[in-house]
Amino acid sequence: MNKIKFLFAAVGFILTAVSSVYAGELSQSTEKVKVDLITRTESLQPGESLDVIAKFTLQNGWHILSPKDPGDIGLPTVAKFNLPKGYRLRKIIWSLDEKFAADDIVQYGYSKTAYFQAKIKPNRLAKLNDGDTLNVGIDLEWLACKEECVPEQMHFDLDVPIRNLDAETTQLWKKMRQNAELSFFSKAMVNDFNFVLVLLMAFAGGIILNFMPCIFPILTIKVISLAHNAYHKKISRAKAGMYVLGVFCCFMIVATILYILRLQGDEIGWGFQLQSPIFVGVMILIFFLIFLMLMDVLVAPSFSRFARLTVKGAIWNSFLTGFLSVLIASPCTAPFMGIAIGYTLSSPIYIYYPIFISLSLGYAVPFALAELFPKAIRKVLPKPGRWMDILKKIFAIPVFLTCVWLGWILYNQLNHHALIEEFQSNNWQEYDAVKISKLVAENKPVLIDFTAKWCVTCLVNKRMVLDTDEFQKYAKEKGITLFRADWTNRDEKISSALEFYGRNSIPLYVFYNGKNQEYVILPQLLTKSVMQQMEKEL
Numbered sequence: 001m002n003k004i005k006f007l008f009a010a011v012g013f014i015l016t017a018v019s020s021v022y023a024g025e026l027s028q029s030t031e032k033v034k035v036d037l038i039t040r041t042e043s044l045q046p047g048e049s050l051d052v053i054a055k056f057t058l059q060n061g062w063h064i065l066s067p068k069d070p071g072d073i074g075l076p077t078v079a080k081f082n083l084p085k086g087y088r089l090r091k092i093i094w095s096l097d098e099k100f101a102a103d104d105i106v107q108y109g110y111s112k113t114a115y116f117q118a119k120i121k122p123n124r125l126a127k128l129n130d131g132d133t134l135n136v137g138i139d140l141e142w143l144a145c146k147e148e149c150v151p152e153q154m155h156f157d158l159d160v161p162i163r164n165l166d167a168e169t170t171q172l173w174k175k176m177r178q179n180a181e182l183s184f185f186s187k188a189m190v191n192d193f194n195f196v197l198v199l200l201m202a203f204a205g206g207i208i209l210n211f212m213p214c215i216f217p218i219l220t221i222k223v224i225s226l227a228h229n230a231y232h233k234k235i236s237r238a239k240a241g242m243y244v245l246g247v248f249c250c251f252m253i254v255a256t257i258l259y260i261l262r263l264q265g266d267e268i269g270w271g272f273q274l275q276s277p278i279f280v281g282v283m284i285l286i287f288f289l290i291f292l293m294l295m296d297v298l299v300a301p302s303f304s305r306f307a308r309l310t311v312k313g314a315i316w317n318s319f320l321t322g323f324l325s326v327l328i329a330s331p332c333t334a335p336f337m338g339i340a341i342g343y344t345l346s347s348p349i350y351i352y353y354p355i356f357i358s359l360s361l362g363y364a365v366p367f368a369l370a371e372l373f374p375k376a377i378r379k380v381l382p383k384p385g386r387w388m389d390i391l392k393k394i395f396a397i398p399v400f401l402t403c404v405w406l407g408w409i410l411y412n413q414l415n416h417h418a419l420i421e422e423f424q425s426n427n428w429q430e431y432d433a434v435k436i437s438k439l440v441a442e443n444k445p446v447l448i449d450f451t452a453k454w455c456v457t458c459l460v461n462k463r464m465v466l467d468t469d470e471f472q473k474y475a476k477e478k479g480i481t482l483f484r485a486d487w488t489n490r491d492e493k494i495s496s497a498l499e500f501y502g503r504n505s506i507p508l509y510v511f512y513n514g515k516n517q518e519y520v521i522l523p524q525l526l527t528k529s530v531m532q533q534m535e536k537e538l
Contacts, residue, residue, distance in 0.1 A: 033058060033059065034057040038172055043161045045165070048433075051119055055179075064144055079092065079116060095110065198340050219325065219366075223367065246323035271505065277414060284406045287406065291396055295393065295396050427472050446483065448509070449507075450494065452488045511537060
């Protein structure tokens, strides 16, 4: 590019309109730029969001400029959306740009391919129902630059049918999403401070996760046994390191599975494995074996024979303890953890994995410290004696109750009528996006409880607050309509709703005050003071 010339004459604009029947993909092309536009599904359910990806393919050596910063001279690439009433553009993510420099002029843009992904969300005023069509107009404008820069323009009309049918993510979307993912800007990279804060929240959430009821009894017994065993500095360091490695590996496996499924268009989050009856069945078996060990009916197996070829059996056991403890903790979501994991939505790999690494390190730290400094724990514990056996039996009770609870989860997963009967037996209604939209549009207060049978924190909040007579009376007096979105089994509507509120884990409590159609997110750990917080919003 020896010299940059800009032609802003009207003849420089190239407009090609598309008005064909929508079939999941639209495409237009000039001599300089080709644009392919696709949606995640070929139809939408009422209340479902529309996901769109556009791919720009630059031809014959031309490039276009960045939508955020075109550089010293030039116009940014622009995408304008013409949306029907009740719909809004929630987010748009563009590819990372590259630098062009010539004759002391610096520009930023794209020379080969570029992508943007947009999510169009219905708000509570959306009126489209089964049989209607969502009409979306998209205007794209850019400067195509080579030795000179030529303004170009394209217009797309998307006519997406609304159907009360589940539409599968298209193979074309999965392929393009995989190609686009690594090139995207992250909405998370607004500033470095936010990223550091979320890393700290993930670390704190990992620490707190140790004290949740699904894992605390088991790790406590392990810590007590460490305090009263013989201490060998080198061995303890190796065992602590292997425990951290086991925790890290399990978190990375879970994170990678989530990431791959996300690339395929699935909207799932922490605890997704508990939506599988097979996984729940395996967890029942594991917890029951742990119960038998705590009751001294079974002796904990030794892996030393298998591990003799590599490392000592005790060290191998530490790795397995770390790995399995993550699976055992999967039903729980600690405070701060939901926000941190929710931050990973649409984040690229270099944001996504550090958050899970921080979470894993926070989770591993308490037990690793106990492994490294057992003498400090010994100082606060009484001398070994019969109390240790009694404590084991006491902690066997919550482990057994966990088995019963998992059995109850499995029953509900396999028996959908049980979930329906639960809604019919109290003042909660089953989640219905259309009904919620109408109530919010009528300025009526609404509370949505995103929950699941496998979410321990959710069950505690129900027992202590949401299902109490006091709260039910309060909701009735204030005219608050209560909706419960049960995520025990996989449900695309609930997954999409969670993503709408910027989360991919539960519990989540969303409260509309009935005034301005805005919502607030209530704390993950509820107390009776939550009624005072809701009172301030009303």
